[in-house]
Amino acid sequence: MSDLKVLVAGAGLGGLTLARSLRDHNVDVAVFERDASPWDRPQGYRLHLDTDALCAAREVLPADLHAVFEATAQYTEPFTTILGTDLSVVKRLPAQDEHGGAVWPAHDGPGSHANVDRATLRQILFAGLEDTVRFGKTLDHYESDSDGVTAHFTDGSRAHGDVLVGADGVRSAVRRLRAPHSETVDAGITAFYGRLPRATAETVVPAETMTDIFTIASDERKVFLGLGCVRFPTSPAEAAARLAPGVPMRDQDDYVVCIVGGRHEFFPDTDGAPRARSGEELRHLAAEALRDWPTGAAGLVRGADPASFFLVRMYTSVPTSLDAPTNVTLLGDAVHAMTPTLGRGANVAMRDGALLGRALGKVADGQLALPEALAAYERDMLAYGFSVVRAAARVGHRRMGQNPLPE
Numbered sequence: 158m159s160d161l162k163v164l165v166a167g168a169g170l171g172g173l174t175l176a177r178s179l180r181d182h183n184v185d186v187a188v189f190e191r192d193a194s195p196w197d198r199p200q201g202y203r204l205h206l207d208t209d210a211l212c213a214a215r216e217v218l219p220a221d222l223h224a225v226f227e228a229t230a231q232y233t234e235p236f237t238t239i240l241g242t243d244l245s246v247v248k249r250l251p252a253q254d255e256h257g258g259a260v261w262p263a264h265d266g267p268g269s270h271a272n273v274d275r276a277t278l279r280q281i282l283f284a285g286l287e288d289t290v291r292f293g294k295t296l297d298h299y300e301s302d303s304d305g306v307t308a309h310f311t312d313g314s315r316a317h318g319d320v321l322v323g324a325d326g327v328r329s330a331v332r333r334l335r336a337p338h339s340e341t342v343d344a345g346i347t348a349f350y351g352r353l354p355r356a357t358a359e360t361v362v363p364a365e366t367m368t369d370i371f372t373i374a375s376d377e378r379k380v381f382l383g384l385g386c387v388r389f390p391t392s393p394a395e396a397a398a399r400l401a402p403g404v405p406m407r408d409q410d411d412y413v414v415c416i417v418g419g420r421h422e423f424f425p426d427t428d429g430a431p432r433a434r435s436g437e438e439l440r441h442l443a444a445e446a447l448r449d450w451p452t453g454a455a456g457l458v459r460g461a462d463p464a465s466f467f468l469v470r471m472y473t474s475v476p477t478s479l480d481a482p483t484n485v486t487l488l489g490d491a492v493h494a495m496t497p498t499l500g501r502g503a504n505v506a507m508r509d510g511a512l513l514g515r516a517l518g519k520v521a522d523g524q525l526a527l528p529e530a531l532a533a534y535e536r537d538m539l540a541y542g543f544s545v546v547r548a549a550a551r552v553g554h555r556r557m558g559q560n561p562l563p564e
């Protein structure tokens with residue numbers, strides 16, 4: 158183990174990717190997570206992964222866990238299906254591959270787009286890090302000095318390290334101090350998320366919905382219905398039992414995620430305390446938004462599991478710069494949160510985690526000085542991260558009426 162000690166706030170997809178990479182580089186790492194356990198908070202269902210996340214997973218996972226990842230990922234056709242409001246196929250748009258191919262070693266993977274289950278991916282990334290992640294630890298603030306950085310937690314405890322990484326998501330406490338000038342703004346969009354069994358969806362939607370990355374239909378108000386299939390080639394529990402015995406894995410059945418959304422003004426009843434509403438009420442509001450569409454769409458939403466519904470108000474970061482590097486840096490949504498229109502936020506967060514892990518590995522080996530390593534990481538991360546934020550805002554504006562980014 159090297160002398161470098163890295164503190165990470167947040168055990169989301171980016172923070173866990175970083176922690177795995179640092180462990181591979183023999184760097185001492187401690188992760189502090191606000192949630193009480195890995196299963197504390199439902200955070201959504203399906204995730205679209207592209208080359209960035211697929212390569213980051215290949216880079217940071219040991220062979221047995223990567224085999225579980227591959228066995229539970231649905232590699233998709235590289236298209237988004239556009240439907241009419243009657244759910245007939247209008248066209249299939251080829252996926253834009255905007256990832257930074259140059260940063261990843263070439264490989265013969267089975268494809269460059271996959272749909273995976275978020276909780277399964279998080280479990281795979283977390284496996285083996287039980288001693289590294291401390292749950293129930295909410296970072297409140299930090300203090301830097303010549304000797305490193307001290308993280309202060311809301312329970313009064315503290316931890317000291319050489320570097321602190323804010324991987325603490327869209328409302329990052331680390332960003333508030335590291336980049337007080339940065340802004341995260343309301344994108345103007347409300348969305349309802351739910352899920353239905355694959356077999357139920359299959360009888361209603363065109364076959365392309367089950368094999369393409371994502372499917373979307375919208376009306377003249379830009380109120381939309383999005384659908385994304387998650388099919389496990391091997392069920393998560395069976396994959397873990399066969400390929401990585403001893404790794405605890407919650408089982409899941411195949412499903413289709415359905416998302417209904419549009420500008421806030423179409424959902425005036427959802428302001429205030431969205432979590433206070435029952436899943437049944439949220440499902441009702443989602444189906445009502447499609448009431449002027451031919452009956453198939455609202456019927457599909459009504460067939461979803463009411464307990465699965467939750468509501469999201471979408472936010473985006475506003476592209477900015479960071480002051481000169483210190484011993485505190487940021488990754489993922491903590492710095493470049495984006496609307497989910499391109500399905501790229503997790504990809505960029507995992508890319509950040511893998512690249513920052515590589516950079517800090519070089520510091521631990523004595524190949525790079527810390528300021529130099531963080532400056533190079535931040536320069537690259539801000540360039541690719543904010544270019545995706547801008548692209549997501551452009552597509553979000555066109556497809557769902559997202560607010561344009563402030564100048």
Ligand SMILES: Cc1cc2nc3c(=O)[nH]c(=O)nc-3n(C[C@H](O)[C@H](O)[C@H](O)COP(=O)(O)OP(=O)(O)OC[C@H]3O[C@@H](n4cnc5c(N)ncnc54)[C@H](O)[C@@H]3O)c2cc1C
Nearest residue numbers: 167169170171191205296325326489490500501502503504
């Ligand atoms: C509904 C929805 C669908 C999406 N679909 C896709 C998709 O298909 N593909 C894709 O690439 N992206 C998608 N995204 C975006 C993706 O989820 C995020 O970009 C990704 O989770 C960011 O990872 P992260 O590690 O930066 O942050 P997070 O995953 O949000 O993790 C942050 C962690 O920090 C913890 N935390 C917060 N504050 C503190 C604190 N003060 N102290 C300690 N811990 C703290 C949180 O509890 C959390 O565990 C979607 C987003 C949403 C909302």
